[in-house]
Amino acid sequence: MNCCYRKPSVISVAVLCSAVALASCAPRLGPSPTIASVTQFETSASLPGGDQQWPKTDWWRDFGDPQLDQLIAEGIANSPLMAEAEARVALARAQAISARAALLPRVDTLGAVQDTRISQNIELPTSGGWSWLGSALLSGSFEIDFWGKNRAALRVATSQTRAAQADIAAARLMLTVQIASAYADFARLEAxxxxxxxxxxxxxxxxxxxxxxxxxxxxxxxAMDQAESGVQSATAQLRSVDEAIMLVRHMIAALAGSGPDRGDRIASPALIHRRSPDLPNDLPLELVGRKPELVAARWRAEAAAQQIHEARTAYYPNVNLLGVFGVVSLGLDRLFTDGSQLGTVGPAVSVPVFEGGRLAAGYRGARAEYDLAVASYREVLLQSLKDAADAVTSLKALPNEAQAADAAEAKAQNAYALTKLRYEGGLADFDAVLISENALIAARDEATMLRLRGFQLDITLARALGGGFSGRAPTRRTTS
Structure with missing residues (x-):
């Protein structure tokens, strides 16, 4: 009886010793990089806190243009960009289900009927004739996840799923920003x-x-040649703007998931309200959970860290519990009689001996993937802080720039009117008229551009702040 209890303990000790020995074979990769924290970057001067709330998920409605609302709704419903992101989530969920299945037992059934002749030269009693061999078997296997390989694989798949879910929000934000930006550009072109x-x-x-x-x-x-040249130049400019308007109509239609004819039905934009340029008080710390690209990058870093653990467990013994039960008989009439039962159950241990560097390559590759994910997250974080700071800086400078441009336009208008009167009275030549005329046109262009640039900056800031997204990043510090 005691012998029966010693066998499992001997197997356990052997497995543990093998694991310790094989673990030492894994290459040493040095200290792993750490996930960047927003607190390690200086942001207080560039991103001062304010009383403004974070953008809403439908932030574009603040502009007060129902046509823009409709175009964005069409884009969210019909754009291939959204369909692609949703398909990636479905794929990631399927992979997570597959990874979860590895933690559960597997059970299969097999039933077979074969006409069989047993050789008379293998020292088994047989008449040498053909007989029916019947079998009905139930087999099962269960991988004992001693080292956490399958659990790590499940965490990898779960993290990838959450990253893909954040990618949907990122795709939605990108699409809405592209439509709103093209729409604001359309307004500028109309002006x-x-x-x-x-x-x-x-x-x-x-x-x-x-x-x-x-x-x-x-x-x-x-002087007539100079005047005619100016008319022809202005005519060419007008036609160029008409072409640009048609192109931006086509762009908006494509972003909305429709054909180019949809663009012909877009009326002139009626952007009414500006969004508040203020920032939320908790911007630097909260940005990590508000920017979908950051959340996705953070979950991918978590997945990469778990892949390192999964790759390391490949050095350890693999232990499976196997079992087969059922009935087998030579002759179908005895298949379900006493004596036809068959059964076997026990552990099966596989130990890597020579892999030609495959395990080391997998381990090093997993570490490289983690280093890449950490660097990518840091890059996205720095870019997000930069985008927000750039938008805030431009929004602060815009009022003074617009005021100066309006003053320049008014002075250019007065100068042109005076020069025109002087020319009519014979006190100025036509070159002076052309100079003042060109200055007036340039001043009008600059003032109009600055009036509409505010909408583009509002869109840029909404994107920099995550466009109303609020996600959940890993709560613990990712390590490899």
Whole structure:
């Protein structure tokens, strides 16, 4: 009886000794990098806290344009970008289910009927004739996860699933930002078209004025060539803007998941309200959970850390508990009678002996994947802080820039009007008119661009702050 209890203990000791011996074969890779913390970067001056709340998930509604709301709703429903992200989540979930299955026993059944002839030269009693061999078996196996390999694989798959879920939010944010940005660009182009049409009118008026002076004999004939050149240049500019408007219509239609004809039905934008440029008070610390790209990168670093553990366990013995039960008989009439029962149960241990460097390569590769994931997370974090700081800096500078541009436009308008009067009175040549005319057109372009740039900066800040996303990153510090 005592012998029966010694056998399992002997096996356990042998497995443990093998594990200790094989673990020493794993290459030493040195200290692993640590996950960057937002607190290690200086942000207080560039990202001062404020009373503003984080963006809502439908942050674009603050602009007050129902047409933009509709286009973004179409994009979320129809864009291939969203379908791809959702398919990746479904794939990651399937892989997690597969990894979870490795932690459970496996049971199979087998039933077979074969017409069999047993050789008469293997010292078994047989008549040499053909007989039916029947079997009905139930087999099972269970891998005893001593070293946590399967549990690590499940954590890898679970982390990848959570990263893919964050990727859906990142894809949604990217899509909404792209549509809103293209829509704001459409508004800018519409304003540019009005400016180009005004410039054409201004240059046409100047040409008509030159024609009057030439007929009166107070202007040289070559002035008409200069005036006509200005008209043709303004006409070309107007046509160029019309082309750009059609292109941006096509872009918005594609982002909304529709054909280019959808763009023809887009009316002129009516962006009404600006978003508040203030920041949330807890921005640096909360940004890690508010930016979907950061959350996804953090979960991928967690997955890579677990892959290191999974790769290391490949050096350890693999222990499976196997069992087969059922009935087997030569002759179907005796298949379910006493004496046909068959059964076996016991552990099976496999130990890696020579792998030609495969295990070391897998272990080193898993560590390299972790180093890459940590560096990638740090890069995303730094870029996120930069994007937020850039948007805040530009938003702070915008009011002064716009005020200066408006003042420049007003002065250019006065200068052009005065120069035009002087030219009509014969006190200035046409070159002075052209100079003041070009200055007025440039000042109008600059002032209009700055008025609409605020919407683009609002979009940029909403993206930098995660666009209303709120996710959960790993709570413990990832280590390899």
């Amino acid at each position: 540019n078209r009005s400016l180009a049409a005004a410039a054409l009118r201004t240059r046409t008026e100047a040409r008509d004025l030159v024609a009057v002076r030439i007929r009166a004999g107070t202007a040289p004939a070559q």
